[in-house]
Amino acid sequence: xxxxxxxxxxxxxxxxxxxxxxxxxxxxxxxxxxxxxxxxxxxxxxxxxxxxxxxxxxxxxxxxxxxxxxxxxxxxxxxxxxxxxxxxxxxxxxxxxxxxxxxxxxxxxxxxxxxxxxxxxxxxxxxxxxxxxxxxxxxxxxxxxxxxxxxxxxxxxxxxxxxxxxxxxxxxxxxxxxxxxxxxxxxxxxxxxxxxxxxxxxxx
Numbered sequence: 001x002x003x004x005x006x007x008x009x010x011x012x013x014x015x016x017x018x019x020x021x022x023x024x025x026x027x028x029x030x031x032x033x034x035x036x037x038x039x040x041x042x043x044x045x046x047x048x049x050x051x052x053x054x055x056x057x058x059x060x061x062x063x064x065x066x067x068x069x070x071x072x073x074x075x076x077x078x079x080x081x082x083x084x085x086x087x088x089x090x091x092x093x094x095x096x097x098x099x100x101x102x103x104x105x106x107x108x109x110x111x112x113x114x115x116x117x118x119x120x121x122x123x124x125x126x127x128x129x130x131x132x133x134x135x136x137x138x139x140x141x142x143x144x145x146x147x148x149x150x151x152x153x154x155x156x157x158x159x160x161x162x163x164x165x166x167x168x169x170x171x172x173x174x175x176x177x178x179x180x181x182x183x184x185x186x187x188x189x190x191x192x193x194x195x196x197x198x199x200x201x202x203x204x
Contacts (some may be wrong), residue, residue, distance in 0.1 A: 002191075006170070010080040010101050011079070011080040011084070011165070012080070012123045012124065012159075012162065012164060012186050013083045013159065013161075013162030013164045013171035014059075014080070014084065014123075014146075014161075014162060015080075015081040015082060015083055016162070017161050017162055018083035018087075019083065019160070021060075021084070021161060022059075022060050022083075022084070022087050023058065023093070030194070031170065032076055034062070034063035034190045035150075035191060035192060035193035035195070036063075036118065036149075036192075036195055037063050037067060037081070038191070038192075038195060039062070039191050039197055040064055040067050040068075040069050040113075040116065040118065040147070040200075041071070041112075041187055042090045043089065043145070043147050043199070044067055044068050044071035044073060045071055046115055046145075047071070047073055047145075049071075049072035049073070050072065050073070050074055050113045050123075050165075051074065051113035052072050052073070052074045052075075052076065052110075052111070052113050052114075053068050053073045053074070053075055053076070053112060053113060053114040053115065053116065054077070054078070054107060054112045054115045054116070054139070055068060055075060055076070055077040055078070055116055055118075056075045056077075056078050056080060056102045056115060056116065056117040056119030056120050056132070057078065057079055057080075057117060057118070057119065057123075058077035058079045058084075058097060059079055059081070059084045059088070059104060059126040060084055060087035060088050060089060060091060061077065061078045061087075061088045061092050061095070063090050063118060064092075064118050065077055065088070065092055065095060068116070069092065069095065069134075072122075072200050073093075073114075075092075075095050075146075076095070076096050076097070076098075076107055076110075076112070077092075077095055077096070077097040077098070078097065078100055078102055078105045078107060079097065079099065080097050080099065080100060080101045080102075082115060084101055085097055085099040085120050092093070096161070097104065101128075102120060102124075102132045102135070103124070103131040103132050103135065104129075105135070107139075108135040108136075108138065108139045109114075109139075109141070110139060111141050111144075112139050112140055112144060113141055113144050114140075114144060114145045114146070114147070115133065115136045115139065115140060115145075115146050115147075116146075116147045116148070117136075117146075117147070117148040117149070118147075118148070118149050118195075119149055119183075119195075120148070120149075121133075121149070121150050121166050122125055122149075122166045123159065123164075123165055123166055124169065126169060129169060129177070130177055132180060133174075133177045133180075133181050133183075134177075134180070134181045136181065137178075137180075137181025137182045137183050137202060138178075138181070139183075140183070140202040141200060141202070142202055142203070142204045143201060143204055144201065144202045145154045145199070145201050145202075146178075146183060146198075146200040146202070147197060147198070147199055148197075148198050148200075149175065149195045149196060149198070150168040150169070150196065150198065151168035151170075151196055151198055152168075152170070152171045152188070152196045153170055153171075154168060154169055154170030154173065155167070155168050155170075155171070156168075171188075171198075174198060178200050181204065182203055183202050183203065183204055184200060184201060184203060185198055185199065185200050186199050186200060186201050
């Protein structure tokens with residue numbers, strides 16, 4: 001049985017704790033020290049310089065946007081928290097960011113070489129997760145790459161910062177959603193923080 005979230009907050013509770021999040025997990029520490037930085041950095045290095053990559057649920061941009069930008073990628077970002085977006089713009093004024101949900105963003109009218117969703121999908125309701133994956137499939141160029149994190153198992157828990165429900169749909173469901181969106185999982189990894197990564201590509 002899934003939890004059901006009744007809230008009008010498009011940021012899934014993160015606007016309410018944005019200041020604490022920025023202070024605790026959005027610090028400007030060197031990106032190389034952040035959990036998952038090595039995995040994201042290796043993924044970013046596989047793109048040619050200048051490739052267009054979209055960061056979903058970017059928060060204040062630390063560390064993912066910084067890693068993408070430092071890899072020489074043309075970076076775009078989305079976050080639904082106005083406070084997070086303001087902090088992002090102060091740090092990365094040259095990077096376009098839209099204050100919107102990933103499932104409704106206007107940026108999916110563009111095309112991208114890559115999309116990354118670190119720590120986002122499992123915050124969303126199952127139907128919203130499916131819409132995001134479908135959006136990514138439509139926006140990626142053929143051969144484009146998608147990286148997201150979610151537990152391998154189908155599991156539910158309460159988010160440590162907001163107290164709101166989170167849910168992983170599980171690897172078999174994510175694989176099906178990727179296939180339906182014209183993508184295929186080509187790899188997986190686990191980082192030092194036990195975050196599970198799905199690596200997918202869009203079929204030619």
